[in-house]
Amino acid sequence: MTQTVFAPWEDPGEKPLIQFKNVTKRFGSFTAIDNLTQDIYEREFFALLGPSGCGKTTMMRMLAGFEEVTEGQILLAGQDMARVPPNERAVNMMFQSYALFPHLSVWENIAFGLKRKKMPKSELDARVDEMLRLTRLERFARRKPHQISGGQRQRVALARSLARAPKLLLLDEPLGALDKKLRQDTQFELMDIQEKTGTTFVIVTHDQEESMTVASRVAVMDEGQIIQVATxxxxxxxxxxxxxxxxxGDVNIIEGIATKSGEDGYKINWSEGKEPFQAKTPRTLSEGQKAYIAIRPEKIAVSQDKPDSALNSIKGKIVDIAYLGNMSTYHVEIPGGLTIKAQTANTRRLSRRSFTWEDEVWLSWTLTAGSVLER
Incomplete structure (x- = not known):
């Protein structure tokens, strides 16, 4: 059975759930969001990723209605949100602090928003029980927040946010308070819950690994703009x-001058008197322009002898080694003083490390291993 790939953004017939149309947000003279246009689709798990101060939380707060748009429009299911107060939007927000009521039990915390909506008791009971099942909290229903773990509190906050069946759930650094192992486990739980409920999730995070794990698409932001949106x-x-x-992630960036070689190939002259590196790219570069090869450490092979068939190879000396359990990262200094990082997987237990500090090694990579970039 072939599984259909979830990619509504590639279907021109699909209507976005959220539309940012030329949105600008200013705080006094400071522009937090700069003429931003972006669509987000139903059932997406959409990540806003970027460093502190890039505008990702401002985008989320405008969606929730806590900040007003200075210019442009935000549409939710085709409706302009400008005049809709936060409590009337089909949107819920889950904060980093979880904001649980300490004097209420887990069950009462989840029921809180439903009681305020005056949901009939039988419906309310069924809905809370459904949320407890979804987040695997049935055994903790009568406990207070201080009697459960950080990961369980995170799930209570999620259950409470989903109880009112919002079209859209906003998650602001939701896993920031959890330790690394628990955060990783919870990422998969979040994905599972999002898939089961079909709710559109928009998550704000500065954790690259987190966004790469959970999201259907990632928007990388900088200084109030989205630089790239993709899977x-x-x-x-x-x-x-x-x-x-x-x-x-980790990357090596090699700067040089591009010279055409073949249909979509370029030579990148990176150092006077040294053999140029070769790369393929669909981009069109002008002859003699500045260009960069961005190449991930795991795409670079490390060997004792010069590989016969490699199009790109360079000899260097190991100046540092980071042993990370599942892999080792070698910092190799090549002629001209540039340091290249190369990674090898540690597939065998307790095998003697093949290379050590000060060893001379060859680095090599293929024609398509690196991305050719202009800026």
């Missing part, structure tokens, strides 16, 4: 700019 694999493998390549 996690595209963002990683085909960054649109140096900023994106550098912000997501």
């Amino acid at each position: 996690p694999d595209k963002i990683y493998e085909e960054p649109a700019s140096l900023y994106v390549a550098d912000f997501i």
Whole structure:
């Protein structure tokens, strides 16, 4: 059975659930969001990713109705949100602090918003029980927030946010308070819950790994603008700019001058008197322009002898080694003083490390291993 790929953004017939249309937000003379246009679709798990102060939380607060738009429009299901107060939007927001009521039990915390909506008791009971099942909290229903773990409190906040069946759930750094192992486990729970409920999730995070794990699409932001929106694999493998390549994961950036070689091939002259590196790209570069090769450490092979068939190879000396359990990262200094990071997987337990500090090694990579970027 072939599984259909979820990609409504590629279907011109699909109507977006959320539309940012030329949205600008100013605080006094400071522009937090700068003429931003972006569509988000129903059932998406959409991540806003960027450093502190890039505008991602401002975007979320405008969606929730806590900030007004200075210029432009935000539409939710085709309706302009400008005049709609936060409590009347089909939107719920889950805060980093979870904001649970400490004197209420887990069950009462989840029921709180439904009681305020004056939901009939039988419906309310059924809905709270459904949320408890969804978040696997049935056993903790009568406990107070201080009697459960951080990960369980995070799930209570999620259950409470979903209880009113919003069209859209906004998550502001929702896993920031959890330790690394728990955060990783909870990421998969979040994805599972999002899939089961079919609610559109928009998550704000500065954690690249988190956004790459949970999101259907990632929007990388900087200084009030979206620099690139794409699926996690595209963002990683085909960054649109140096900023994106550098912000997501580990990368080597080699600067040089581009010279055409073949149909979509270029030679990148990176150092006087050194053999140029070769790369393929669908981009059209002008002869002699400045260009960059962005290449991930795991795409670079490390060997003792010069590989016969490699189009790109360079000899260097290991100046540092980071042992990360599942892999080792070698920092290799090549002629001209540039340091290249290369990674190898540690597939065998307790095998003697093949390379050590000060060893001379060859680095090599294929024609398509690196992305060629202009800026």
